[in-house]
Amino acid sequence: MLPGLTDDDRRVLKRYARMCRQLAGYSALNEESGMRYSFKSGGAPEITLVFPSPEAFAGTSLAFRQLHSDDEFASFTRTRGRIMKAVKLLSASEKESARRVVAQWAKARGALMNRMLNTIVCEMAAPPVPPDREVPPFSYANINPQKLILTFNYGDTIHFSEDEEANLSTLLEAEQNACYYKHSVLSAITNLSHLYFGFAVLAESAMADGGGRGAMASGSAAD
Incomplete structure (x- = not known):
């Protein structure tokens, strides 16, 4: 545990963990989704999107925002800040290892934003590209998850912004593009949600009555 956590710190951590467990049960993150390609003899390829209902996607977006937006009371960023404040009160021998663990989670989140x-995995698996050659077209290389999530959130799902609504309309204008970007935004939300779920385990260990310091030292995010 982190003995330096105040009652207010624990309130934030508990809220964060509770929202993670709630979001983890949402149908949009658990039911089958994706894009399907089919070809008919002599015809153009057809793309079918398997996507949550508008209600399911909106509910998921709202719950996800509580974890993702830095402005929210019990977001990932604020939870991390409360933990880091308590980490600074640890002994010198414990402080550095705990600080590194929390920093790894923040770095992983930044990468997924x-x-x-899919792009990260492709880049890691692909052989080095010679300087005189173009980088191959990795999967979803044109997607910035954070920008796409904001476009959907503020162009339609949560709030209405004329600029983001215009951006969203452009993305969804063609049917095939609409399938691609809808699938991409759900994948981006799912990827970040699973990172938040993992950090919730770390937050709970920080509040535990014993054993938490060991968990803080070993509960790193995957590189």
């Missing part, structure tokens, strides 16, 4: 997980 800027690139899709």
Whole structure:
């Protein structure tokens, strides 16, 4: 546990963990989704999108925002800040390892906000690209998860912004593009949600009555 956590800190951590457990049960993150390609003899390919209902997607977006937006009371960023405040009160021998663990989670979150997980995996698996050659077209390389999530949230799902509504309309204008971007935004939300779920386990261990310091030292995010 982190003995330096105040009652107010624990209130934030408990709220964060509770929202993570709630979001983890939402149908949009658990039911089958994706894009399906089919070809008919002599015809153009057809793309079918399997996507949550408007109600399910809106509910997921709202719950996700509580974890994702830095402005929310018990977001990932504020939860991390409360934990780091308590980490600074640890002994010198414990402080550095705990600080590194929390920093790894923040770094992983930053990566998933800027690139899709599929893109990251492709870049890691692909051989080095010679300087005289173009980088191959990795999966979802044109997607910035954070920007796409904001476009959907503020162009339609949660709030209405004329600029984001115009951006969203452009993305969804063609049917095939609409399938691609809808699938991408759900994937981006799902990827970040699972990272938040993992950090919730760390937050709960920080509040536990014993054993929490060991968990803080070993509960790193995957590189």
